[in-house]
Amino acid sequence: MPEQLIVTGGLLIDPAVRIEAVRDVLIEDGKISAVGTGLSRKSALKGVPAIDAKGKWVIPGLVDMHVHLREPGREGDETIETGTKAAARGGVTTVLAMANTEPVTDTASQLAFLRAKARTDAAITVLFAGAVTVGQKGERLTEFAKLRAAGAAALSDDGRPVMNAGLLRRALEYADDLGLLVIDHCEDLTLSNGACVHEGATALRKGLKGAPGAAETVQVLRDIALAQLTGARLHIAHVSTSASVEAIRTAKKNGVRISAEAAPHHFALIDKDMPGYDADWKMNPPLRSGEDRQALLEGLADGTLDAIATDHAPHGCASKALGMDLAPFGVIGLETSLAVALTDLFHKKVLTRRKLVERMSMGPAALLGLKHKGTLAPGADADLVVVDPDAAWTPAAPFFSKSRNTPFAGRRLKGRALTTLSAGRVVHAL
Numbered sequence: 096m097p098e099q100l101i102v103t104g105g106l107l108i109d110p111a112v113r114i115e116a117v118r119d120v121l122i123e124d125g126k127i128s129a130v131g132t133g134l135s136r137k138s139a140l141k142g143v144p145a146i147d148a149k150g151k152w153v154i155p156g157l158v159d160m161h162v163h164l165r166e167p168g169r170e171g172d173e174t175i176e177t178g179t180k181a182a183a184r185g186g187v188t189t190v191l192a193m194a195n196t197e198p199v200t201d202t203a204s205q206l207a208f209l210r211a212k213a214r215t216d217a218a219i220t221v222l223f224a225g226a227v228t229v230g231q232k233g234e235r236l237t238e239f240a241k242l243r244a245a246g247a248a249a250l251s252d253d254g255r256p257v258m259n260a261g262l263l264r265r266a267l268e269y270a271d272d273l274g275l276l277v278i279d280h281c282e283d284l285t286l287s288n289g290a291c292v293h294e295g296a297t298a299l300r301k302g303l304k305g306a307p308g309a310a311e312t313v314q315v316l317r318d319i320a321l322a323q324l325t326g327a328r329l330h331i332a333h334v335s336t337s338a339s340v341e342a343i344r345t346a347k348k349n350g351v352r353i354s355a356e357a358a359p360h361h362f363a364l365i366d367k368d369m370p371g372y373d374a375d376w377k378m379n380p381p382l383r384s385g386e387d388r389q390a391l392l393e394g395l396a397d398g399t400l401d402a403i404a405t406d407h408a409p410h411g412c413a414s415k416a417l418g419m420d421l422a423p424f425g426v427i428g429l430e431t432s433l434a435v436a437l438t439d440l441f442h443k444k445v446l447t448r449r450k451l452v453e454r455m456s457m458g459p460a461a462l463l464g465l466k467h468k469g470t471l472a473p474g475a476d477a478d479l480v481v482v483d484p485d486a487a488w489t490p491a492a493p494f495f496s497k498s499r500n501t502p503f504a505g506r507r508l509k510g511r512a513l514t515t516l517s518a519g520r521v522v523h524a525l
């Protein structure tokens with residue numbers, strides 16, 4: 096007998112197959128086996144364990160293509176085990192883990208080690224990016240073909256930009272031949288120059304060193320030119336400025352093979368919101384202006400921004416206590432991304448529920464070439480979330496993540512994941 100589970104009576108939102116209607120979903124052996132009405136009443140399915148989703152949404156599990164799990168090297172801040180538990184709590188069933196581990200994930204043997212670790216420790220699906228350059232030093236390319244053979248799902252030096260344009264050009268050419276997506280963290284280090292916040296009135300008032308939006312946008316423009324030159328695909332991580340959104344929109348219109356993501360903190364918060372000098376509000380790129388935030392909302396609505404990704408970046412309390420100048424960049428986000436998107440995008444009518452699922456599940460699954468994820472059509476992986484879009488709650492420590500560096504702590508949010516299934520197994524239930 097196959098292992099069966101049925102999710103009954105929920106509002107199924109599955110843009111990949113254009114369904115937005117009440118449906119039952121039957122799961123068998125970790126896959127979706129049927130979607131329909133009245134499945135639970137069929138005599139052949141009597142006695143099958145059921146999850147009642149009446150009055151709730153049922154959506155494909157979220158795919159977060161930008162996550163830092165800190166393993167190996169900084170297991171005190173996060174591990175594959177704790178990071179994926181945090182993801183499951185937030186309705187995220189697939190993550191792409193970035194390569195800025197210690198040591199950097201830049202060889203096939205390291206990828207093999209990490210994938211084996213994920214098989215035993217992870218609550219959900221973990222994909223791994225390989226580094227673009229050896230040690231993320233920006234000097235020599237890694238061995239892309241070997242990384243791909245070892246299971247790299249994408250290539251990225253995230254945490255750092257690839258400053259050398261000639262090197263990135265070659266990376267794009269090789270990666271495209273292998274069908275690998277290059278994800279670039281766009282930051283001209285000579286412009287950002289170690290600044291901890293956005294350059295503007297808030298930085299001035301607080302006496303903090305600011306990085307101009309142009310530090311990001313000049314590299315976005317360069318990357319667009321390189322994507323055009325090579326004809327290769329390129330994905331821009333954590334877009335934060337209005338000028339970047341505009342550049343990507345124009346490039347897409349011109350047929351450049353570019354895609355982009357935005358993070359919840361950038362579309363929900365601006366620099367002025369930061370209380371005092373709280374390093375839990377320090378991330379890279381920094382929170383920008385209200386005008387930049389508005390451009391992100393428009394970019395998410397019209398599809399210029401293909402995906403919502405958290406840039407989940409755990410850091411322990413001790414390092415964040417060093418203050419704005421010295422604390423490391425980054426905030427956690429896996430446990431709050433769905434709730435922030437529901438609060439700031441769905442409830443504020445920026446995105447319909449269908450578009451929200453597109454940006455958080457279907458879109459990133461397509462960018463990563465994941466044919467069995469981002470949808471709940473029969474045959475797909477049974478990665479599924481039951482969502483209460485109206486549940487009011489307030490994120491607060493302790494989190495499932497080992498770290499607690501989030502600007503959303505104490506913020507009233509509306510909506511959350513009630514139940515998360517990964518490959519048909521319940522990995523989170525409220």
Ligand SMILES: [Zn+2]
Nearest residue numbers: 253254280332
């Ligand atoms: Zn980054």
